[in-house]
Amino acid sequence: MERFVWRVLPFLTFLVSFIVFFYLQDSYRAQLHPQVKLTENKCSLLHHRHFWITSKRIVTPQGIISGSVEIKEGNIISVIEGYGKQGNSKHEEVIDYGDAVVMPGLIDVHVHLDEPGRTAWEGFDTGTRAAAAGGVTTVVDMPLNNHPTTVSKETLKLKLEAAENRIYVDVGFWGGLIPENALNTSILEGLLSAGVLGLKSFMCPSGISDFPMTTIHHIKEGLSVLAKYRRPLYVHSEIQQHLELTDKGGPRTYLTYLHTRPPSWEEAAIKELVGVTKDTRIGGPLEGAHVHIAHLSDSSASLDLIKEAKSRGDSISVETCPHYLAFSSEEIPNGDTRFKCSPPIRDAYNKGKLWKAVLEGHIDLLSSDHSPTLPQLKLLEEGDFLKAWGGISSLQFDLPVTWSYGKKHGLTLEHLSLLWSKKPATFAGIESKGSIAVGNHADIVVWKPEVEFELNEHYPVFLKHPSLSAYMGRRLSGEVLETFVRGNLVFKKGKHAPAACGVPILAK
Ligand SMILES: NC(=O)N[C@H]1NC(=O)NC1=O
Numbered sequence: 001m002e003r004f005v006w007r008v009l010p011f012l013t014f015l016v017s018f019i020v021f022f023y024l025q026d027s028y029r030a031q032l033h034p035q036v037k038l039t040e041n042k043c044s045l046l047h048h049r050h051f052w053i054t055s056k057r058i059v060t061p062q063g064i065i066s067g068s069v070e071i072k073e074g075n076i077i078s079v080i081e082g083y084g085k086q087g088n089s090k091h092e093e094v095i096d097y098g099d100a101v102v103m104p105g106l107i108d109v110h111v112h113l114d115e116p117g118r119t120a121w122e123g124f125d126t127g128t129r130a131a132a133a134g135g136v137t138t139v140v141d142m143p144l145n146n147h148p149t150t151v152s153k154e155t156l157k158l159k160l161e162a163a164e165n166r167i168y169v170d171v172g173f174w175g176g177l178i179p180e181n182a183l184n185t186s187i188l189e190g191l192l193s194a195g196v197l198g199l200k201s202f203m204c205p206s207g208i209s210d211f212p213m214t215t216i217h218h219i220k221e222g223l224s225v226l227a228k229y230r231r232p233l234y235v236h237s238e239i240q241q242h243l244e245l246t247d248k249g250g251p252r253t254y255l256t257y258l259h260t261r262p263p264s265w266e267e268a269a270i271k272e273l274v275g276v277t278k279d280t281r282i283g284g285p286l287e288g289a290h291v292h293i294a295h296l297s298d299s300s301a302s303l304d305l306i307k308e309a310k311s312r313g314d315s316i317s318v319e320t321c322p323h324y325l326a327f328s329s330e331e332i333p334n335g336d337t338r339f340k341c342s343p344p345i346r347d348a349y350n351k352g353k354l355w356k357a358v359l360e361g362h363i364d365l366l367s368s369d370h371s372p373t374l375p376q377l378k379l380l381e382e383g384d385f386l387k388a389w390g391g392i393s394s395l396q397f398d399l400p401v402t403w404s405y406g407k408k409h410g411l412t413l414e415h416l417s418l419l420w421s422k423k424p425a426t427f428a429g430i431e432s433k434g435s436i437a438v439g440n441h442a443d444i445v446v447w448k449p450e451v452e453f454e455l456n457e458h459y460p461v462f463l464k465h466p467s468l469s470a471y472m473g474r475r476l477s478g479e480v481l482e483t484f485v486r487g488n489l490v491f492k493k494g495k496h497a498p499a500a501c502g503v504p505i506l507a508k
């Protein structure tokens with residue numbers, strides 16, 4: 001026994017001094033460089049809080065540069081030209097991305113996260129994991145499909161409670177404008193004071209019973225309150241028109257569905273809206289209010305009305321979604337309800353005109369209108385376009401889809417960062433995000449536009465219900481490598497950070 005003790009003693013002494021040496025060294029380094037946190041940071045897959053990113057393609061407001069971005073405690077503190085060059089720092093981590101593109105993270109202002117109440121459709125955890133995996137660093141949540149809908153300060157509180165410790169990216173919230181609160185200023189003011197970034201309303205039935213549609217009368221009331229808060233109104237712009245019913249081949253043919261929602265529905269709604277937006281001009285009675293047209297599909301008369309209103313100085317903007325830019329009605333197979341959405345996807349001619357408007361800047365920004373449901377409500381087996389849930393499931397693929405279909409039309413990296421980051425940030429009033437500039441949050445996507453991939457069972461898909469997505473089975477280009485939210489590396493190579501450290505964005 002004694003002999004055994006004498007044998008292991010030198011080994012134990014060595015082990016203890018080894019541990020003590022590294023412990024002391026770590027605390028010494030932590031004292032010298034307090035920014036180097038040596039404890040594990042569960043919010044990030046990278047432990048450093050002060051580091052540099054270097055790449056040959058960084059998309060900045062001044063153009064694409066070869067250079068380095070310095071990030072400290074979640075913010076961008078310097079941007080310098082010269083690949084591989086850093087300031088005079090020696091101790092910070094440098095991450096070299098070579099010729100991968102470093103771009104501002106995407107801001108998707110139109111996402112239905114459906115929690116609380118319909119978490120089986122989509123939720124904060126699943127939705128924001130998909131966002132992070134797609135380079136989307138901020139989403140703004142819609143006030144409907146969750147139950148109860150977000151139409152008062154009390155229901156916003158339910159959203160905030162449900163989101164706590166469950167969001168991987170930052171999340172803002174739209175409140176709902178419905179007839180009940182439009183005619184009750186104190187409810188509306190309560191909701192706006194509680195921090196929603198603006199209001200959303202429908203000019204046709206929303207498909208959700210506790211989110212009734214608003215008329216132009218309710219919208220005017222809502223705008224007069226919004227003018228005071230200087231926040232926007234987001235409108236689902238379709239008004240039901242009388243239909244000549246003609247048989248286009250039964251409910252499994254896409255044409256049948258397309259004919260139930262013609263462009264005249266969008267045109268009718270936008271005509272009423274531009275009748276009101278004239279009052280939003282500088283000096284007008286609604287100055288400070290703003291109208292934003294959700295998911296424009298009609299690139300003819302409806303778009304012309306918006307262009308005219310803009311040229312007169314009205315405070316109005318418009319978005320379209322990747323599905324209107326990627327698909328055309330001619331190619332939608334019979335019974336494939338994954339493509340059902342409202343307004344509907346129109347023909348190839350319409351799609352070409354939408355692309356032109358995007359590239360010429362007449363369409364201000366892009367958003368996903370990510371709106372999944374339960375697979376059984378999509379009626380994939382039955383293939384009935386008239387009865388199936390309308391909504392596209394796409395959040396993780398905003399970037400590769402826009403890029404894959406857009407580059408054939410001349411879309412550039414600068415366009416992408418304007419349409420998906422800068423313009424959405426300005427529209428939603430999120431000043432600290434949307435571009436790689438000193439003082440901004442370090443919300444960044446690193447991706448490889450040239451890498452092609454097959455969206456099949458081998459791809460790390462984080463959508464809650466991949467079977468609902470019309471993008472599955474497609475070949476896309478643009479692989480997202482890494483995503484940073486306020487300096488936290490929240491996604492890397494198919495893996496998320498251990499903890500969900502996104503924060504709610506509330507207007508003040
Ligand atoms: N309620 C809801 O999510 N509706 C959305 N789905 C869709 O296809 N268009 C919408 O506005």
Ligand SMILES: [Zn+2]
Nearest residue numbers: 236294295342
């Ligand atoms: Zn809508």
Ligand SMILES: [Zn+2]
Nearest residue numbers: 110142369371
């Ligand atoms: Zn929507």
